[in-house]
Amino acid sequence: MAQSGIAGRRTPLSRERVLNAAVALADEAGVESLSMRKLSEKLDVVPMALYKHVANKEELLDGMVEVIVSEIDTRVRGENWKDAVRLRILSARQAMLRHRWASQVIESRTKAPPVVLEYMDSLIGLFRAGGLSADLTHHVMHALGSRMWGFTQEVFPTPPPPADPEVRAAMFHQVARQYPYIIEIATAGSHEQETAVGSGCDDQFEFEFALSLLLDGFERLHQQNWTSGQAHGVR
Template identity: 65%
Template structure:
């Protein structure tokens, strides 16, 4: 009877089910707990059964990236390019917030898979369709960087002091001592890093509002892109001007 049930499970197993189970496992337990053995247990199959659908763990991780990219909203048709890009980026950010492990995996990928290349291609298409030159679009993509995936490297990360993510909760007296040391050694950093504070009852807690800071920088970039587009900016002209000024 057990063999019959196992056989039925194997028949129903497919690549999509494997990837969705892997995503769910990473969501619930974290990447450290993701292994072919653990995934097989979650699916009720022996680990070897998974290799019919993914060749190895690296291919599994590539497939998980593919799965989360499919959750990002497509470009909004008919919208102005700034709004379309903004909505796409914020959708990607929402996906990464649902799947906290995804940023680590995206940063670790050495192979550009069809899903990744397809997303990048569709992102570039939004600027080209708006009339941006290929030259300007090239530099736009450099400026956007990881923002197209919905994340950036935060400069002021105080998550350790407010229990964010996997951070360790720091006692108030210990945190106060840390601030005193920073204030004595690096007063300018402390002044700027703590410039924007939030109420204790805020959703984001004390410290920087990461969503606000992300959108603030995104809007600055989009406004800058729009200005350069209207000016007919080219990298050749910009480099020539730099040489003349030098």
């Protein structure tokens, strides 16, 4: 009887277990399909049990962001600040590739939990330890934008093309007549969907290309002792 009771004992529900299960569910079926009901089914509990650990779906999504950000390797590596920052951000990139839904959730958040603030503080610390001024680092963080989280935020969303080949071809020709330069650059490069985050052009090559340009530019400004108070701005 005692052995049967032990075997039937469930793993206690905790906030960590709820959040990890939610992340796994989003990985499996997409974040759009995530609901408190489906999450309770995955954990084999009644839905009301979840509300002891997360007040609502928005708080659940906040917690899922915490899980993703905690996966970023924040151990300092690299011979200089630029290498260390690159490795840190590429680690964030790997987290985004493991959880391709995460970028849209991060973009939708309205508040930053402690783990997010800790990550930002540690990233800022790499620039400051490398000798960049607080003034320059302020602008550096703005320039990095969403890249600090491992993805590039698109200026405008790119809708998927029509499935019908004839409709797609007709739409392409119409857009090409109206916006020739957009079509010119859109067809000039190729992208690997296996290494993409989001629905735009943010594949691994594009991400690292932009990151390298930014880091090289930050280094140049640092070497020039740039300040935002310079009369003629960046040159």
